[in-house]
Amino acid sequence: MQLIPIRRKYVYQSMRRLDSDLGRVYSINDHVLPSVTSILSDTKDKTELDAWVARIGQDEANRIKRDAATVGTHMHSVVERLLLNRDLSVPRSWLAVRGYAMGYRLIEHFFPRMQEVWGSEVPVYYPGKYAGTCDCVGVFDNNPSIIDFKQTNKPKQRKWIDDYFLQLAAYALAHDAVHGSKIDHGVIMMISQGMEIQEFVTCGREFDEYKDRWLRRVEAYEAKKSGSIADPEKIPQL
Numbered sequence: 129m130q131l132i133p134i135r136r137k138y139v140y141q142s143m144r145r146l147d148s149d150l151g152r153v154y155s156i157n158d159h160v161l162p163s164v165t166s167i168l169s170d171t172k173d174k175t176e177l178d179a180w181v182a183r184i185g186q187d188e189a190n191r192i193k194r195d196a197a198t199v200g201t202h203m204h205s206v207v208e209r210l211l212l213n214r215d216l217s218v219p220r221s222w223l224a225v226r227g228y229a230m231g232y233r234l235i236e237h238f239f240p241r242m243q244e245v246w247g248s249e250v251p252v253y254y255p256g257k258y259a260g261t262c263d264c265v266g267v268f269d270n271n272p273s274i275i276d277f278k279q280t281n282k283p284k285q286r287k288w289i290d291d292y293f294l295q296l297a298a299y300a301l302a303h304d305a306v307h308g309s310k311i312d313h314g315v316i317m318m319i320s321q322g323m324e325i326q327e328f329v330t331c332g333r334e335f336d337e338y339k340d341r342w343l344r345r346v347e348a349y350e351a352k353k354s355g356s357i358a359d360p361e362k363i364p365q366l
Contacts, residue, residue, distance in 0.1 A: 131210070131239060132211065132239060132242050132243075132244065132245050132266075133243070133244050133245070134211075134212075134213075134244075134245050134246075135244045135245070135246055135266075136246070137244075137246045138246060138247065138265075138303075138307045138309070140247055140250050140251055140252075141156065141251065141253075142251060143155060143156040143251045143253065143259055144156075145163075145261070146160075148160075150162060150166065150353070151163065151165075151166035151169065151170065152165060152166050153166070153259075154251075154253065154259035154260070156251075156253055156259060159256070161253055161256075161257065161258050161259040162258050162259075162349065163258065163259060163260050164258055164259070164260035164295055164298045164299070165260065165295075166349075167258055167298075167345060167346060167349045168291050168294060168295065168345065170349055170352060171345045171348045171349050171352070172291060192281070195223060196279070196281060198221075198223045198224070198227070199223050199226050199227040199230065199279055199321065200227065200278075200279045201227065202219065202223070202224045202226075202227025202228055202231070203227040203228070203230045203231040203234070203277065203279050203319070204231070204263070204277060205227070205231070206227070206228050206230075206231025206232060206235070207231050207234060207235060207263075207277050208248050208249055208263075210231075210235055210239075211245055211248040211264065212248055216228075226321065227279070229323070230279055230319045230321065230323065233319055233323055233325070234277060234317055234319045234325070237317075237319075237325045238268075238317045238325075238327070241268060241269050242266060242267065242268050243266075243267040243268070243270060244266045244267040245264060245265075245266040246265045246266045246267075247264070247265045247266070248263070248264050249261055249262075249263065250262050250263075250264070250265050250299075250303075252299050252302040252303050252306065253302055253306065254298075254301060254302040254305050254306075255305065255306070257346055258298065258302070258346060259302070260295075260298060260299060260302070262274055262275075262276065262296075262299040262303075263275055263276045263277045264276075264277070265303065265311070268313070268315050269313075271312070271313040271331070272309065272310065272311045272312065272313065273311065273313040273314065273315045274296045274299045274300045274303065274311055274313070274314050274315070275314075275315045275316075275317060276292065276295065276296060276314075276315070276316050276317070277317050277318075278292065278316055278317070278318040278319075279318070279319055279320070279321070280318055280319075280320050280321070280326075281320065281321055282320055282321075282322070283320050283322075283324050283326055284318065284326065286328060289316065289328065292316050292328070293314060293316075293328075293330050293335075293338045294338055294341060294342045294345065296314030296315075296316070296330065296335075296338070297314065297330075297335065297338040297339040297341070297342040298342050299314075300312075300314060300335070300339065301339055301342065301343070312331055312332065312335060313329060313330070313331045313335070314329070314330045314331070314335055314338070315327070315328070315329050316328040316329075
C-alpha cells in the first residue's frame with residue numbers, strides 16, 4: 129500500500145550529472161548546464177564560512193561536513209525510498225542509523241500533509257541556463273510545491289537559510305519553464321540531529337522575490353565565468 133498517491137503528472141527527462149573543473153554540471157540534449165548548487169556556491173559570500181573554518185581548523189571542519197553529508201545521504205535515502213515504495217537496506221554504521229532515524233521522524237511529521245507526489249529526485253532544467261535535482265515535487269497542504277528535505281547539525285533561524293529558498297525558487301522556475309506548471313509554494317522540511325523538526329514555507333510575493341533574486345545570481349555567475357565582475361544584488365531585475 130502506498131502511503132501517498134503517486135501521480136505521474138509530468139514526464140521528467142533524465143540528465144547525466146558530472147563533476148568538472150567548473151563544479152557540478154548536468155548534460156542534457158547535448159548541452160552542459162551548471163548545477164543550481166554550483167551557481168549558489170560560486171556567487172555567495174563565504175566570509176562566515178571561512179571564519180568558522182579558521183576558528184575550528186580545516187581538519188575538524190572537514191570531519192563535521194563529511195559526517196553531516198553521510199547522515200544527510202542516509203536520511204534522504206529513507207525518505208526517497210518510502211516515497212517510491214522501495215525496499216531499504218540495513219544501516220551499516222552509526223551515522224547511517226542516525227540518518228535513518230531522522231528520515232523516519234521527518235516522514236512521520238510531514239507526510240500525512242502530502243496529498244500527491246509527482247516525482248522524487250526530480251531532474252529539472254531551465255533551458256540554456258542551469259539544471260538540478262529537486263528532492264520532491266507534489267501537493268503539500270493542498271498546494272503544488274517544490275519540496276526539499278534538509279538535515280542540520282542544529283536548528284536554523286529563517287534568516288540563515290536564504291540560499292535554501294533560492295534553491296527552491298530555481299527548481300520552481302525550471303519546472304514551470306519546461307512543464308508549463310505554476311508552482312507557487314516552496315517547502316523546506318528540516319530535521320536536526322537532535323530530532324527537532326522545523327518547517328519553512330515561502331509563497332506568493334516572497335517566493336516571486338526569491339525567483340527574481342535567483343535569476344540575478346544566475347546572471348552574476350555567467351558574468352563571473354565570462355571574466356566580468358558582478359554583484360548579484362545590484363544586477364537589474366530581469
